[in-house]
Amino acid sequence: xxxxxxxxxxxxxxxxxxxxxxxxxxxxxxxxxxxxxxxxxxxxxxxxxxxxxxxxxxxxxxxxxxxxxxxxxxxxxxxxxxxxxxxxxxxxxxxxxxxxxxxxxxxxxxxxxxxxxxxxxxxxxxxxxxxxxxxxxxxxxxxxxxxxxxxxxxxxxxxxxxxxxxxxxxxxxxxxxxxxxxxxxxxxxxxxxxxxxxxxxxxxxxxxxxxxxxxxxxxxxxxxxxxxxxxxxxxxxxxxxxxxxxxxxxxxxxxxxxxxxxxxxxxxxxxxxxxxxxxxxxxxxxxxxxxxx
Ligand SMILES: Nc1nc2c(ncn2[C@@H]2O[C@H](COP(=O)(O)OP(=O)(O)OP(=O)(O)O)[C@@H](O)[C@H]2O)c(=O)[nH]1
Ligand SMILES: [Mg+2]
Numbered sequence: 001x002x003x004x005x006x007x008x009x010x011x012x013x014x015x016x017x018x019x020x021x022x023x024x025x026x027x028x029x030x031x032x033x034x035x036x037x038x039x040x041x042x043x044x045x046x047x048x049x050x051x052x053x054x055x056x057x058x059x060x061x062x063x064x065x066x067x068x069x070x071x072x073x074x075x076x077x078x079x080x081x082x083x084x085x086x087x088x089x090x091x092x093x094x095x096x097x098x099x100x101x102x103x104x105x106x107x108x109x110x111x112x113x114x115x116x117x118x119x120x121x122x123x124x125x126x127x128x129x130x131x132x133x134x135x136x137x138x139x140x141x142x143x144x145x146x147x148x149x150x151x152x153x154x155x156x157x158x159x160x161x162x163x164x165x166x167x168x169x170x171x172x173x174x175x176x177x178x179x180x181x182x183x184x185x186x187x188x189x190x191x192x193x194x195x196x197x198x199x200x201x202x203x204x205x206x207x208x209x210x211x212x213x214x215x216x217x218x219x220x221x222x223x224x225x226x227x228x229x230x231x232x233x234x235x236x237x238x239x240x241x242x243x244x245x246x247x248x249x250x251x252x253x254x255x256x257x258x259x260x261x262x263x264x265x266x267x268x269x270x271x272x273x274x275x276x277x278x279x280x281x282x283x284x285x286x287x288x289x290x291x292x293x
Pocket of ligand 1: 081082127
């Protein structure tokens with residue numbers, strides 16, 4: 001997160017001065033522009049602290065959910081205003097999410113369900129935007145909100161490619177992440193999403209490891225979902241299989257109990273079906289032992 005009280009304070013005063021309210025006192029209020037800024041910043045800090053308090057309960061709910069391993073969790077992180085909320089909105093179709101062109105729009109870690117191409121449900125975690133400098137008093141609280149990132153299966157790092165400081169922003173996000181001591185597999189499998197490419201004419205991503213999207217226009221999302229599915233499967237040590245099985249047979253029954261049957265497509269005029277299943281390597285091993293090909 002970036003929230004530098006002193007620089008914000010001076011730019012805030014400068015702005016007020018430019019607006020012609022430069023006399024040191026705001027009309028009739030008896031409050032100088034510096035005092036006004038200080039009060040505004042204080043209010044903002046109180047707002048952030050309240051949001052962080054609310055998070056505590058929510059986080060424990062999410063942890064329990066994760067313990068049951070019902071849904072893989074994808075944490076969407078990135079510098080503030082890079083388009084995290086807009087991207088999740090586009091990936092999940094959730095109309096209620098409110099992106100906004102100002103800093104700190106999202107003050108809560110929230111979970112949003114979405115489907116990947118093989119109909120696998122996952123939870124996207126919308127997170128508080130990172131900033132490059134944080135007042136000391138808030139560091140602890142923000143690190144706490146990022147605990148969920150540590151527990152996620154995959155991390156999506158969203159970047160605003162139209163921002164002039166996009167490289168510094170990336171460096172700042174990565175340095176904060178390093179401080180979280182993520183497990184190496186999680187850190188190394190992080191996907192980098194280059195957002196707002198609609199604002200950068202002729203944009204070419206630097207390589208296959210990067211996905212270029214416009215969350216606002218919905219460009220590049222199918223490829224992103226397919227890549228995300230691969231990463232989630234790898235992170236959770238599972239794979240998607242399509243098997244040709246007898247409807248009502250013991251194999252299908254077994255798979256319903258032991259794995260996640262996603263789709264059963266009946267083959268006309270037979271009692272067979274194409275069954276798409278998400279299954280761990282270990283479970284597939286047991287399946288093959290019980291039902292050799
Ligand atoms: N042109 C363009 N604008 C975008 C795109 N994605 C997001 N935006 C705009 O960028 C602004 C910030 O978007 P948000 O989704 O709120 O960003 P955020 O990362 O969630 O911001 P915080 O929660 O404040 O950290 C909004 O005005 C969005 O409409 C994009 O792909 N192209
Ligand atoms: Mg947001």
